[in-house]
Amino acid sequence: MKSTNESTHFIKEIFHGIEFLILLRVNRDSKKFIDPLLDDFCQSLNKNTKLSNKYSNDQIPLFSIYSNIPLLTEKRTIQQIYDSVQEIESNVGHHWPLTYILHPIETSKSNLYYPIRLEISLKIEEYFQRLLFGKKMFKTLITSKTTEILECYLPEQFNLQKEKVSSLKKEFDEKRMEIGKLILEVRRTNAYEQINHYEILSEKYQTNLKRQNEDLSFHITTLKQKSDFINQLTQRGFQYVKIEKHFQFQQRETDQSLEKQLVKEEFQRILCSNDFLNETNWTKLNDLLNEFNEMKKKDNRIKLFYIDFTYSTFQLNEMKRFPLNSFKPILSQPRAISQSNRREEILHILFLGKIHSGKSMLINTFADFLKSKKRREIQKNFSINNLVIPFFHLIENEFEERQIQIGPKDSNENSDKKGQSFTQQCRSYSFHLENNQQVSLIDTPGFAEHDEKVMQNILSVVNRLTHINAICLIIDSNEKDFNCYQRSFAQLFNYFQENILQNFFICFTKCLSNNLDERRQQSIIKSISPKLQSINRENLFQFDSSYLIQSTIQQYLGKFGFPNASSEQSQSMTFEQWKRFLSQIRNNTNQRYLAHHQGLQNQQILRPEIRRLIRPIFEIIRNLLRNQILFQFSLSYSIEIRFKPLDFNCATCHSCHRKSKQIGPFWIVFDSTHQFSNKCGTCSCPPNQHIPISSYLEYYPSDKPFKYIPSVIQSPIENLVRESAYLSNWLMRTSQQQNPEDLFCLYLERMIKDEHYVLEKKPYNKFNAKLYDLLIILRDQYIQHYGKANTHEWKDLDDIQNRIDKIRNDPILSEQFHENN
Known part of the structure; x- marks a missing residue:
């Protein structure tokens, strides 16, 4: 049968209204409440009366809601749904289409309705989608908290993007009626000359609109990231100050002249930076923020300030700290390490592994280990806020399948690209130990079968560090395919040579559910490289993060309870291994780094x-x-x-x-x-x-x-x-x-x-x-x-x-x- 692109029907009438489907989670206790609740719900809607308060949300938990009204799908309780339905019902303008009446063109009494060409309808649809793009981005990224931060600290930049969004929304409102009339005229006359010469549908106009959206997307995303950063600063006790464009700085200002203009009080401690320096020196920024926090702990009179030069005409070439006499100079070049200052040095530990091997979650358990000195305190003191890196969890049931992110929002963790690492770029996480010692765990993107450049990018980051104390290869104890590990270790070995084995550690994850005996360990190690067989057995560790995952998910879903036996066993195993790990790092006689002469600049x-x-x-x-x-x-x-x-x-x-x-x-x-x-x-x-x-x-x-x-x-x-x-x-x-x-x-x-x-x-x-x-x-x-x-x-x-x-x-x-x- 020959296909045709011609329309066969036209929409004669559209009926608007409200339609919704509620799915309730039924259990043994809630069965007796279901029927009375639904009867009360329907009668109250018909009579326009209040819903009875005798049914609590805990007795009948809401599972999901589907509706032609987007607002209703966001509600989470029966009462919220009822209140919203009553409000929408009284406002006809908030009703959405329910049904359409189609009329066949052939049987129509007139031939006034011509179909719109597909390329024209696609252009119109694309045009209106682009006009609404900014509004959708704002709704998705800019929360009330983000708005509050941006209006307080970056009003000029925020208002500029809001004006762009408002301008696009205004054009949408104006052109919707105008194009509607134009389409109606074309359908009656089949004359396309007028619409073909319509400026807003021209390729030049559409291209310019696309460019505006790309620019808007870049700036809104940047503002969102900046808002998150300012929020983190305030949580750490810093006051955020933006240097305005008109601030009188000369490009040849010395550190002494900058200090004279910035420092106004005796107990001020100031960190100066900008977005570009932060992005390219994340590890250094994190170390400096920790240093400032430590100063605040020692003297509560100290006031911390972060001064942002991003929007200033003054070009800041490096991060600066003031007053100058309160800080030691930041050494950009590697320095010789003596035994006397060994304890003051930062322990840099590099985490490497295949995608989804558990590197990021292992770092979370380390943070939990440091915060929980006694095992019985874990469940009581643990909070989702203790997570330093978010993780992704797949929720599956008979109705839906979706992936949720738990923990702090972090653009460096992304689950959108299947088959690729969640961690996008190398990032360090610093922790303070006793005796004023500091450890920096460096999380890295996982390597996959076809991502040959991952190790090159990681080594490029390592090349900028002053030293590395240890390299930890993270291996899922269930792993069967070691091709990625073989290739990556070969690159590591070529880079560091034989010295790598002295500072090399292997950490197996997800060990509670697996029988990982010594024979199995050696088999895995041999599969990666025969060179690893000479590694010290004290450098092998077994971890299990399941206790932390279970506790976090339960908190996220609002369920609280005592840890079960397997959870306690998982936690006990992990904490014991972390104790041994730190002891091994500190006592390692070969801890004189994998330094520059050992390959960092080869x-x-x-x-x-x-x-x-x-x-x-x-x-x-x-x-x-x-x-x-x-x-x-x-x-x-x-x-x-x-x-x-x-x-x-x-x-x-x-x-x-x-x-x-x-x-x-x-x-x-x-x-x-x-x-x-x-x-x-x-x-x-x-x-x-x-x-x-x-x-x-x-x-x-x-x-x-x-x-x-x-x-x-x-x-x-x-x-x-x-x-x-x-x-x-x-x-x-x-x-x-x-x-x-x-x-x-x-x-x-x-x-x-x-x-x-x-x-x-x-x-x-x-x-x-x-x-x-x-x-x-x-x-x-x-x-x-x-x-x-x-x-x-x-x-x-x-x-x-x-x-x-x-x-x-x-x-x-x-x-x-x-x-x-």
């Missing part, structure tokens, strides 16, 4: 780190040049660049056709992003035409002018080109390939090729033509610096690391350097 980590710098370096330079050109043409706006993280194993293909798009006066060629492992899953182009990437680029026209004059950015660009040439020269010298390629120069050539491609299509675009000329000059400068690098004598790997740090710490570049490497 070539195997520096080479991929340098390669990951190439793309962001040159793309940021190219965008700086774009804004320099806009400035020279006296245009009062700029172009922003953002690096959006991609899933692992993505690449851009140089052979496939790439789309170009106009952003402001520039035409920009965008990457062709493909899924790529050993071969491309998107195209059939050769593998050597695919360049691995960890993010894709987005560009946004901004109504703000470029804040740097061309003479200011020239020096940073020249420095960056010079350092790039030297790093590239080192890569070429140390390459084991017979004919290595200069990857930096290749990327420069590719950018020049992009602009040449644009000029072939748009030969009269003076902006792209100017950019093309500047990139040619940039390439010539690079070649000159590369020639000078040929005579450079590399002293050691510290020389390489210093050049990498010099690139990352450049003040102009660092504010745009947001790629997640």
Whole structure:
């Protein structure tokens, strides 16, 4: 039968009303209350009287409610449902569609009703969805608590986003009636000229609206994260202070002059930072916050302040603490460790393991272990608020299946992507022990079968630490597949060499329900690597987190009771193992770190780190040049660049056709992003035409002018080109390939090729033509610096690391350097 896209019926009438279905949880005690309650519910609705109060919510628990009214589905008690139904019933405007009357077009007395073309209806639907996007985001992310915090501390930023949302909502209200009349006219006349020329349905308007939504999404999410951070600060006893744009700071302020302007009272202790420094130095921030809290504990007169420079024109290059005479200098370089100050050092312990092996939950048990000195105090004192990392729990029953998050809200934990780690990025959690000692447990993303870059990213983070005291490999005692562990341990061993075994620990999880005897342990260890068989038996541990999971879920569901025997056994096992673990770490005679000379800056980590710098370096330079050109043409706006993280194993293909798009006066060629492992899953182009990437680029026209004059950015660009040439020269010298390629120069050539491609299509675009000329000059400068690098004598790997740090710490570049490497 031949299919047709023509409409066969039209909606003649719509009936509105209220419909709902309540599911009650029936047990032995509640059976006798069900019928009287339902009878009372129905009669009270009919007579418009109050619902009887003799049936409590505990006697008849509500399981779920389904309704055509979204508001009703949020209610959790019979009384709440009844009150809402009465309120909605009296307000016809709150009724939702119940039924529709369809009329066949063929039997209609008139032929006035023509079907709307599918592409037009989809455009209209997409348009209205985008108009409501901001309102939905606000409802989802911005709670009453978040609103309270933002209105108090960030009113300017919050009101700006609210105005954008209100503007979109206003357009929705205005255009709904206008487009409705237009559709009715089209259906009567079948004349599409008017709707085809309707501006808001044009591709240009829709694209601009999409860009507004993306920008709105970015800012609302950022505000939500900032609100959570401010809330955490206040809970830790800090007063949050935002440095306004108009605050009189000079860019060349010394620490002494800053202190003079900021410190007003004797007992003030001030931490200065901004969002970028916090994001890129999370471990350091956490350590400093703990340090401030410890000062407050020792002297209650102290007042803690967090001063935020995010919104100031003053560029803060590092976190600062005031008054200066109250703090020891923050040492950015590793220092020699003497026996006398060993106890004051932070114990850095790295947790590694496959996805869902229990790393994060194990850290939660450690936090619980420190807070519960006696076993009998656990159930009494334990609270969901004690969790330092949230976890996800699947609720399954005959009616539904859903995953809930329990614990503190944390954007670093995400369960949306199946088959990937909940933990998104490396993050450290600091704890204070007795004798003024501090331990930092570093949680990491779990490695999976096809995520080969996970270990590279982890080692890149490790490379920035001053030292590592121990590495803990976390293994689920039920694990059967050890391919991921084999590959990851091989990378670890190549990185740290033989010294790794002295500081290596293996922690088995979920051990209560499994018979994990010594034979089974050795079998698992041998499956990972024969090298591990020489590991000290004292470095093997068995944990079980089930007691904490059960207690937390019971509290979340509002159920309280005494722990059962298995829960007590689980807790006892875990606490005993933590005691032994800390003792082993402290008494370990080989605790002189896995230090820099043992591999923290070896070539195997520096080479991929340098390669990951190439793309962001040159793309940021190219965008700086774009804004320099806009400035020279006296245009009062700029172009922003953002690096959006991609899933692992993505690449851009140089052979496939790439789309170009106009952003402001520039035409920009965008990457062709493909899924790529050993071969491309998107195209059939050769593998050597695919360049691995960890993010894709987005560009946004901004109504703000470029804040740097061309003479200011020239020096940073020249420095960056010079350092790039030297790093590239080192890569070429140390390459084991017979004919290595200069990857930096290749990327420069590719950018020049992009602009040449644009000029072939748009030969009269003076902006792209100017950019093309500047990139040619940039390439010539690079070649000159590369020639000078040929005579450079590399002293050691510290020389390489210093050049990498010099690139990352450049003040102009660092504010745009947001790629997640």
